[in-house]
Amino acid sequence: MQPDKLVYMANQIATFFKSQPGDDGAERIAAHLRDFWDPSMRAHLCELAKQDDQVLDENVRKAVALLN
Amino acid sequence: MKDFVIPSDDRDLGTPAREGAPVTLQIDGFEVTVPEGTSVMRAAALAGLSIPKLCATDSVEAFGSCRLCVVEIEGRRGTPASCTTPVAPGMVVHTRNEKLRKLRRGVMELYISDHPLDCLTCAANGDCELQDMAGVVGLRDVRYQAPEGAGLANHFAPRNTSGEANPEWLPKDDSNPYFTYDPAKCIVCSRCVRACEEVQGTFALTIEGRGFDSRVSFGAKSDTALASDCVSCGACVQACPTATLQEKSVIELGTPTRSVITTCAYCGVGCSFKAELNGDELVRMVPYKHGKANRGHSCVKGRFAYGYANHKDRILNPMIRDSIDQPWREVSWEEALSFAAAKMRGIQAEYGRKSVGVITSSRCTNEETYLVQKLTRAVFGNNNTDTCARVCHSPTGYGLGQTFGTSAGTQDFDSVEQADVIMVIGANPHAGHPVFASRMKKRLRAGAKLIVVDPRRTETVQGPHYKAAHHLALRPGTNVAVVTAMAHVIVTEGLMNEDFIRTRCDWDEFQHYAEFVSDPRHSPEASELLTGVPAAELRAAARLFATGGNGAIYYGLGVTEHSQGSTTVMGIANLAMLTGNVGRRGVGVNPLRGQNNVQGSCDMGSFPHELPGYRHVKLPEVRAIFEQAWGVEIDPEPGLRIPNMLDAAVAGQFKGLYCQGEDILQSDPDTKHVAAGLAAMECVIVHDLFLNETANYAHVFLPGSTFLEKDGTFTNAERRINRVRQVMAPRNGYADWEVTQLLANAMGANWRYTHPSQIMDEIALTTPSFAGVDYATLEEKGSVQWPCNDANPEGTPLMHVDGFVRGKGRFIVTEYVATDEKTGPRFPLLLTTGRILSQYNVGAQTRRTDNVVWHDEDLLEIHPHDAEQRGINQGDWVKLASRSGETTLRATLTDRVSPGVVYTTFHHPVTQANVITTDYSDWATNCPEYKVTAVQISPSNGPSEWQEEYQAQAALSRRILPAAE
Known part of the structure; x- marks a missing residue:
């Protein structure tokens, strides 16, 4: 899938959870990805997170770590 | 196929029902008890003592003009009209005696003196209340004649005997x-x-x-x-007692002799209809x-636009081809299905189990949708199922x-009759x-207040005898800011219902929420710059909603089809x-649902993360139910959603799709991307009535059946499960559920359903909210609203009565994030899209x-100010361009849209409004952002290059080889 689209979608999710009270943003992003993203999309996102040139939200990076 | 007779009273009782304390009276010696406020006419009809009538019908209030329904009431003078006389305790009514007979015969004689006596050749012959009443009152003679030497004194003879007009x-x-409207047959009863x-x-009508x-x-007289x-809703035709307002189909085909109750297959209101037929020929709905x-x-x-079922474009034979540049080949069902099965199994063998998927149809029945998601889960072995609800x-x-x-x-549609403040957000009912809109407008005319939140001044904002108290014409894309600002007003001005919040909601979360919305940056004054909604207007609307009595919110796709x-x-x-x-x-x-069965298709597990009944596939106890019922193992991971399928197809990972009753190429955003995704697949199976736009990229075409040709159920926006009943045999040979079963069996499944009721039984067995639903229950009750189970055997008209389904209601912080x-300089205007009354969705049917x-092309609505700046006049061809693509269509200048906003519909594939829309989508669900696209408009003198290429490709793709002899 187009990397920029996956990154954009993941960052959108992060933006929502950032607005929510509590400091469990990364956990909630990870849960959302687990619930709604097909495993191949999650795997692709994990790959992308390893690349430094992707503009991934900090919480998405943390969430990706939780996905593994 | 059997005629269905609901064992309830289908007679016209003359005047509408009333609610009130019981009142007992005597009619022709019989005791009758009815609610206070009921008319004598209705009370008599309920007792089986029908009183002759012409101007009364129970869909409208009594009028008292025909004087045929006169009765005598002991202790009262004269002969009052029974339609306008309310019952009273102890009243003694006589409906039949010599005096009344004479009076009625006299009235009837006058009516008939000005009515043509062409009953045998009249379209309403046998279905005419004037004819019936002439019989009931025993009219035997009409004595009135034009006086000698005077002119004609009637309305029905075009010329006199001398040939004068x-x-x-x-x-x-x-x-x-x-x-048709034939004034010659009109008795001016005013029912229309x-x-x-x-109603x-x-x-539109007047006397x-x-x-x-x-x-x-x-x-006006000249109209x-x-x-x-x-x-053209048909209410007047329905009310007309004669052939004055008459369906053209009845004039052409004759009066129907049998009827079957079924459910409309257009919008999410889910109206019940009587399909009236002769044999298997549908005469009228x-x-x-x-x-x-x-x-x-x-x-x-629903009333009139069913002719597509017999349209010449309908495809009745299966077709296949190896590649999309070839013409279609008509083949037998066996060949088409084994071709499709071999292709799909081949793709799975080469690219993996998850390389194929399905799109279920929100236009098909619950039973059909259930089978399509079962096909992917039980036969393909993955969760790649989605439905058009994704995009709505x-x-x-x-x-x-x-x-x-x-x-x-949360409600049924009847609930609107008790609403005091109705807030309509991002919807144009x-x-x-339209049928819900009529019910809502009736309530508004009775005094309820209306708040509309919509960038356009839609037809809903103002109508005859009502006007929205507040129209918040926000900038497209700022819904969250407006809704949050309303909450700000309610919380900071102390207008909230604290009792309700304390007892029914999570109080801690409310504290967070109250703190969040109280922040001055959420005030209407602060958000006005973003939203364009005047702060004072927004404050007034919020106060009205919070303090105006029963507040009901109805919303549509103007809410959902956004990044937020x-x-x-x-x-x-x-x-x-x-x-x-x-x-x-x-x-x-x-939520006002778009399609007839979009509620049902969601209920039936069409989403890739949920099994039927909204239960996540990750839950082992839920999978176990279906694994036991289906004898297969179910993938515990969510599958691909429609946009993900297309992305994966472009990336070469998704290769095969079975798409039932949905035209994703026309209805989904960013047409070029959809086309690229479809073109990258090796097997696209389209199962539809017509060679729709998606079929241009298909390899297998399986002809579909209309709602008239099959049994099943639809679930409307009220969660109401209504029966769809077969009124004629499928013209293509099979109902859609049979086709899915044939495909599944061609791929090695061993399904043996012989009737959709068996599929519903399986749904009830596996899905707790449907546990009490079966066809026998639906025959008995007419319809039920889920949840329908042991806890709610009669179904559930209202949700969350004693507590929320999740326990305590959760307040969630809603931060506005600009899309x-x-x-910008290249695309300075915002395009938003919507529907028109006469056309439905992609227009394949209408x-x-x-x-x-009423609507033979999509038009671009543009504010006169924006049009003038660009040199655009009414009716000019204009080019509409976004970063995704461009198209051309004609402009119409109107101040319904604000400066800076343009609007169009997406009913016509020639325009393809979705070539313009982008791939932005809702953060949580990937629902596309149809409602906001930055565009530029410029004068044009013809179709865009893309439109020409598209038409050429479509023409090439739709070729069908003559069938081999």
Whole structure:
């Protein structure tokens, strides 16, 4: 899938959870990805997170770590 | 196929029902007990003592003009009209005696003296109340004749015996494509005028002139039915007791002799209809008065636009081809299905189990949808199933699920009759849900207040005898800011319902939420710059909603089809909880669903993360139920959603698709991307009535059946499960559920359903909210609203009555995030899209009916100011361009849209509005952001290059080789 689209979608999710009270943003992003993203999309996102040139939200990076 | 007779009373009781304390009276010696306020006429009819009548019908209030229904009441003078006389305790009524007989015969004689006696050749022969009443009152003679030497004194003879024209005679008006108005047959009972006012709320009809000159007229004297305000809902035709207003189909085909109750296959209102037939020839569709969604009303689509079922474009034979540049080859069902099965299995063998998927149809029945998701889960072995709800109400599923615990709309449609303040957000029921709109307008005319949140001044904002108290014409894309600002006003001004919040909601979360919305940056004054909504207007609207009595919210795709669609849905739920407007009649959060069965398709597990009944595939106890029922192992991971399928296809990972009854190429955003995705697949199976746009990229075409040709159920926006009944055999040979079963079996499944009722039994067995649903129950009750199970054997008209489904209602913080789809120097205007009354969705059905007389092309609405700047005049061709693509269409100048905003519909594939829309989508559900696209408009002199290429490709792709002999 187009990397920029996956990154954009993941960052959108992060933006929502950032607005929510509590400091469990990364956990909630990870849960959302687990619930709604097909495993191949999650795997692709994990790959992308390893690349430094992707503009991934900090919480998405943390969430990706939780996905593994 | 059997005629279905609901064992309830289908007679016309003369005047509407009333609610009130019981009153007992005596009619012709029989004791009758009815609610206070009931008319004597209705009381008599309920007792089986029907009183002759002409101007009364139970869909409209009594009028008392024909004087045929006169009765005698002991202790009262004269002979009052029974339709306008309310019952009283102890009243003694006589409906039959010599005096009344004489009076009625006299009245009838006068009526008939001005009515043609061509009954045998009249279209209403056998279905005419005037004829019936002449019989009932025993009319045997008409003594009135024109005086010798004087002119003709009637309205029905075009000429006198000398050949002179009769100035009183008016020609038939057959301008409307579906019905005629023949003034010669009119008895001026005014039923049509009152139906147009009371039932439909359009006020298109009037009585012109006085006395003998009184005529029914469509607006001004010179107007025809088509040129008038008439919306062709059919209410007047339904109310007319004679052949004056008559369906053209009855004139052509004759009076129907049998009827079957079924459910309309257009919008999410889900109106019940009587399909009236001769043999298997459909003569007309008549709204069913006991239909609980529509209460006897209809719109132009359901009532009249069914001709697509017999349109010449309909494909009746299966077809296949190896590649999309080849013409189609007509083949047998066996060959088509084994071709499709071999292709799909081949793809799975080469690219993996997850390389194929399905799209279920929100136009097909629950049973059919259930089988399609079962096909992918049990036969393909993955969860790659999605439905068009993805692109409409998926944010409702997520948003209401998070706040209330279920995505279900909270009310039934009857509830609107108790609403005091109705807030309509991002919806135009006048065009999209017309029968609900009529019911809402009736309530508004009775005094309820209306708040509309919409960038356009839609037809819903103002109508005859009502006007929105507040129209918040926000900038597209700022819903969250508006809804949050309303909450700000309610919380900071202390207008919330604290009792409700404390007892029904999570108080800690409310504290967070109250702190969040109270921040001055959420005040209407602060958000005005973003939203364009004047702060004072927004404050007034918020105060009205919080303090005006029962507050009901109805919303549509203007809420969901945004990058923040899910967030707005949560904001709406917050507003309802803040004001305590959940859990009783007249209130609630009501998503207006787009398609007839979009509710059902979601209920049936069409989403890739959920099994039927909204239960996540990750839950082992839920999978176990289906694994046991189906004898297969179910993938515990969510599958691909429609946009993900297309992305994966472009990336070469997704290769095969079975798409039932949905035209993703026309309806989904960013057409070029959809086309690229479809073109990258190796096997696209389209199962549809017509060679739709998606079929241009298909390898297998399986002909579909219409809703008239199969049994099943649809679930409407009220969660009401209504029966769809077969009225004729499938013209293509198989109902759609049979086709899915044949495909599954060609791929090695061993399904043995012989009737959709067996599929419903399987749904009930596996899905707790449907546990009490079976066809016998539906026959008995007519319809039920889920949940229907041991806890709610009668179904559930209102949700969250004693507590939210999830326990405590959750307030969720709704931070506004501007969409990245922004205007700039290249694309300075915002495009938003919507529907028109006469056309439905991608138009595949309605474009193939006479509804095209109202709307034969998509138009671009543009504000005169923006048009002038660009040198665009009314009716000019313009180029509409976004970063995704460009198209051309004609412009219409109107101040319904604000400066900076343009609007169009997406009913016609020639325009392909979705070539313009982008791939931005809702953060939670990937629901596309159809409602905001930055565009530029410029004058044009013809179709865009893309349109020409598209037409050429479509023409090439639609070639069909003559069948081999």
